[in-house]
Amino acid sequence: MNSEASQALLRALFDAAVAAADPFRCLPAYLPEPPKGRTIVIGAGKAGGSMARALEDHWPGPLEGLVVTRYGHKIPTERIEVVEAAHPVPDEAGRAAAARILNMVQGLSADDLVICLISGGGSALLAAPAEGLTLADKQAMNKGLLKSGATITEMNCVRKHLSAIKGGRLAAACAPAQVVTLLISDVPGDDPSVIASGPTVADPTTCADALAILDKYNLREPAAAYEYIKRGHDETPKPGYPRLARATTRMIATPQASLEAAAALALASGVTPVILGDSLEGESRDVALVHAGIAKQVARHNQPVAAPCVLLSGGETTVTVRGKGRGGRNAEFLLALAVALEGHPRIHAVACDTDGVDGTEDNAGAILTPDTLARAEALGLRAKDFLANNDGYTFFSKLKDLIHTGPTLTNVNDFRAILVR
């Protein structure tokens, strides 16, 4: 397999992973029976627009509703209103949408059905500050969380306890109507209470847990938010809470299913797939070092499997920002991988966010070839310097090795594939 074919295969693997999570393909099979009463569709997430449209296309009865998605992720719908808001830092549009959604599910009857469409990013998009807090308080805390090195699970625990809608509060507001939540997972373990901070799912985490996370990362600002959690008065609905009795969840897409789809394509292409994990975590550059070590083991010792093979992994790494550069987790991972592999002649790799947006940039991720470092040096670019400055986007941009997909309208977290020829 030459370099062009290797790059084409890696790109095809990423596309297969994204396609497996496309709501137009995976949502219809999970629709509930139409109710005797009204059907209200609500929801939030990067896949909100595409989930709403896929639902409309296949729903046999009357329908109304409101779904919020990220700026740039809206697609045309006919019966469900789709609005856009900010991610990863919430804005006024998200706050207004959350308030409208909470209002929309007031006064429903037991004959009514609420279909809630939830996908990654929904946590920031459904911004309803708890009583006494402002959106600015939530925004400031969110910025602190994103820079702290906290895991997404930790960030969502804090968010739930600063919210009037997350952690099961939305489903409680829908009672006595039936609530069916269709989920696209972007979190380790695919726990519905974690995805988008689980607005329709009982919350096992407590104010005390949220406080421990703030203390762990030394996040004391803004004081109003910190003190609100520290007071611990307004707890989320816990498992067994009666107003959640008619709320159920259905998982329509997961990181694992997307990795399996990529693995099937690799196998059909004569390359042995090795799925390392659907939810790997850790500092991006160190996760890259471990991936590099495993890839070198394949190249040198044909372990854990013989080449040609592709190492596949999902999950969300973290970047502790030390520099002033541009780039998301995937660019950082791939840049660290390039440094560690030192131009290994048999290794290509791709790392992309399946939502099509790596961090806050316009790319999904990037691609690494055996001559990445050599081409960079020819341009006068030192990979280690760019890594020290967290500047992966600029590095791969100058090499013209960014991968651009635009918003994919779904989100099953990051996708990494390392091909050893």
Next chain:
Amino acid sequence: MNSEASQALLRALFDAAVAAADPFRCLPAYLPEPPKGRTIVIGAGKAGGSMARALEDHWPGPLEGLVVTRYGHKIPTERIEVVEAAHPVPDEAGRAAAARILNMVQGLSADDLVICLISGGGSALLAAPAEGLTLADKQAMNKGLLKSGATITEMNCVRKHLSAIKGGRLAAACAPAQVVTLLISDVPGDDPSVIASGPTVADPTTCADALAILDKYNLREPAAAYEYIKRGHDETPKPGYPRLARATTRMIATPQASLEAAAALALASGVTPVILGDSLEGESRDVALVHAGIAKQVARHNQPVAAPCVLLSGGETTVTVRGKGRGGRNAEFLLALAVALEGHPRIHAVACDTDGVDGTEDNAGAILTPDTLARAEALGLRAKDFLANNDGYTFFSKLKDLIHTGPTLTNVNDFRAILVR
């Protein structure tokens, strides 16, 4: 397999890894033919004493020499003098031994043979400061390196350029005698020029490389050492240098061979071995997160192989010291693994240094069981707090889960095994 059997298997896997690198087993097959002239044995490393003794036991002719090993690693020898010195920070004993060794190889003839016994740790044990530098300069720089987060390859590059004996300078001093170096590898790629800073091997690294590493980690102290490297006057012998023409190397033990030995025992015990890599690097706690992710993938999805299996890896992680606790890389790795696994009921693990000394403590490593966190909590110990304080030794000590072997008299780097039942 119950918990007792799991722990026993993990301990047996570690013992098998160490045994595969035992000089008494692996050295005799690599001895050269006796020379026409004298045979001089020199060397340094944690395995110095056992390598010298194994050589004595099998050498047919006359023999003399001097080998330096770490304090506590000396064993009785008859013809080769073995002296002890400090590791990882060099001391006066190492400096004196290095001077004596350099003196011993002066004036040899082409009929003479030098057998050089090199193993991990030899870099610190053979302390011969370059002209104009003091041992205190080297010690201070070494302390800075060990705390910086630099890889062992990077540390050795710097050490070579502050030394009068490393980076091929020792072999150059032996010319015109034949030099056969027997090596036990503890470095990624098993490169003889890297092990113990390659005293008998041409050095491809330059003063400029060493300077870049000092700048990368912002190591400017002591000024004399920094300025010496910055001046760049005293370069090491490069490949092709005539005085190294009669110097050859033989690898007698490697991390990979030890992992293979553990893998063979696992297989014989009905547990599928998965060798992830013989030289994984990265910050210990992040490397632990990736291992945890792979172990969970086995438990949840039977990937990359079905349970029961054991994930095996070698190589040296790094610890960026932020806290004030006690513990080496392996205790830190295992503590982070415990936190990440959250008491997973099917996972046991062991992490140990094959030299029997984790960092600067008296333990080789530790063992993790499904109830590690629960037992800790019962004692009022919060694993996350100990991790934040880099205090893995204390944590596992209080649980009575440290592994003590004493010095093993060999060194093929760290050994990690994660058993998923």
